Amino acid sequence: MPDQWQIKYTVNQNEKEKNPATLTFRLGLTAFKHVGIFPEQSANWDYIFNNIKALSNTHQVASPKVLNLFAYTGGASLAAKAAGADVTHLDSIKQVVTWANENMELSGLNNIRWVVEDAMKYVKREVKRGKKYHGIILDPPAYGHGPNGENWQLENQINEMMHCVAQLLEPENHFIILNTYSLGFSSLIIENLFHQTITQKDISNAETG
Secondary structure, three states, X not given: OOOEEEEEEEOOOOOOOOOOOEEEEEEEOOOOOOOOOOHHHHHHHHHHHHHHHHHHHOOOOOOOEEEEEOOOOOHHHHHHHXXXXXXXXXXXXXXXXXXXXXXXXXXXXXXXXXXEOOHHHHHHHHHHHOOOEOEEEEOOOOEEEXXXXXXXXXXXXXXXXXXXXXXXXXXXXXXXXEOOOOOOOOHHHHHHHHHHHOOHHHHOOEEEX
């Protein structure tokens, strides 16, 4: 078994997209038992790609702005950039952000904005700045730490995070994706979370998993 290898994924390959994008990922054996990709996320990559294309083609939004939080090695960031988005990729671990940058280069893409930061601190700062995004992607762990030792606990902080995220969404023409891996979060809890933090109008545009 090699220490490192590469795989490719063609986004939206089963649809009628005339120019599907092929992403390349460098995978590897790691001490934390991941290989650098979570294949079940490919459905989200297709969803992101399609929504950004729709924003550009149907709503005439040039370079839709996308924020990818807890972004790991960048599958969602690559899909967004391949569709023409202006992408900000944030993770608290510098090594995985470097890994994501390598995946971007392998995929023939460029100009993703890399941020090594605590996600909660960043979104609060963006709210104060009045920033808006057409797409926001969240893939938070159950537990985690920021680059300066900040604590993240999904059950304690997801409500505050979602309230901040709601303020960062463009009023019209947007999408949001939330992945949760905690056994304590059922689909009903996630649905209620969206009702509490995102307006009723926005829920039809929300993707939860």
